[in-house]
Amino acid sequence: MPAAAQHRRTRLVRALAAVGTGAAVLALPLIGATSASAAAPAATTASTTPAGYPNTLDGWIRESLAIMGQKGIPGTYNGIYRNVIRESSGNPNAINLWDSNAAKGIPSKGLLQVIDPTFNAYHVAGTSFNIYDPVANITAACNYAAARYGSIDNVFGAY
Structure with missing residues (x-):
């Protein structure tokens, strides 16, 4: 397959994957919408020290x-x-x-x-x-x- 055709094919596959991912992401809120209670926000850990450095x-x-x-x-x-x-x-x-x-x-x-x-x-x-x-x-x-x-x-x- 010529390089230009392969490049177009790669772009098409990436575009379809992005569209498919976007559709899945849009559908996720609908899946949980039937629940009667709202989920509590997840607890987060401090990602930085008090001085502002990464907590690593x-x-x-x-x-x-x-x-x-x-x-x-x-x-x-x-x-x-x-x-x-x-x-x-x-x-x-x-x-x-x-x-x-x-x-x-x-x-x-x-x-x-x-x-x-x-x-x-x-x-x-x-x-x-x-x-x-x-x-x-x-x-x-x-x-x-x-x-x-x-x-x-x-x-x-x-x-």
Whole structure:
């Protein structure tokens, strides 16, 4: 089939698909119209942090970096990301209940697996006091890593 004819055929198929999809979308409200009760709006989760960053690992790291920049705490996106993935696989609610810290009754918590005494000692003003808060956890851990190793970028294993 010549290229021009194939292009026209592709456009025709796309147009028919769009028309068919549009008809289905128009019919959907009619299907539910026989119901006597209105559906409640779906609950939405915050898609951004209070500071306006995406409420995702990427956003938490970027917000932490902004705070770290204001406070003079060194670190890079890649250094933080590498350590978060190793420590918690990106789960802000991660808790280690089996290592030596846990055996002493102070389990490591959050994205960067910080223990309570370290979090409290290296907490950064302006962040939450909740160790499971992703931004507070990252920022405190990076503050600790800066004091101990020069930067989170210099951490390549458990710290």
